[in-house]
Amino acid sequence: MVILTISVNARSSKRSELLSACRLISDRTRQEKSCLDCRLSQDIDNENLVYADKYILGCLVIVFFTLLVGISNSILSARGNKVQAKRIDKISRWAAPASFPMLTGFAAVA
DSSP states (O other), X not given: OEEEEEEEEOOGGGHHHHHHHHHHHHHHHHHSTTEEEEEEEEOSSOXXXXXXXXXXXXXXXXXXXXXXXXXXXXXXXXXXXXXXXXXXXXXXXXHHHHHHHHHHHHHHHO
């Protein structure tokens, strides 16, 4: 079993967009046969901080890895770090497919 936790601290103006995207992804994730559970939560002290916990068997981790990379690149680009965003994008284009056999093998053993 793979347990994946993603935390995102959104701007107040983008919180509703983030929650909508997370709800859509978690709803679809719950429908997958390999998903054991998927939870969204919000921090009590900071309502802009959202957590997504996923208990997954199989390769769905790559979907969330891709989501995390997309969010990171968006934040970096918005802050003017386009060179770093391009570097992360370039690495993720080979890292995600390369990790697929490892993750599916790990899930098969678990």
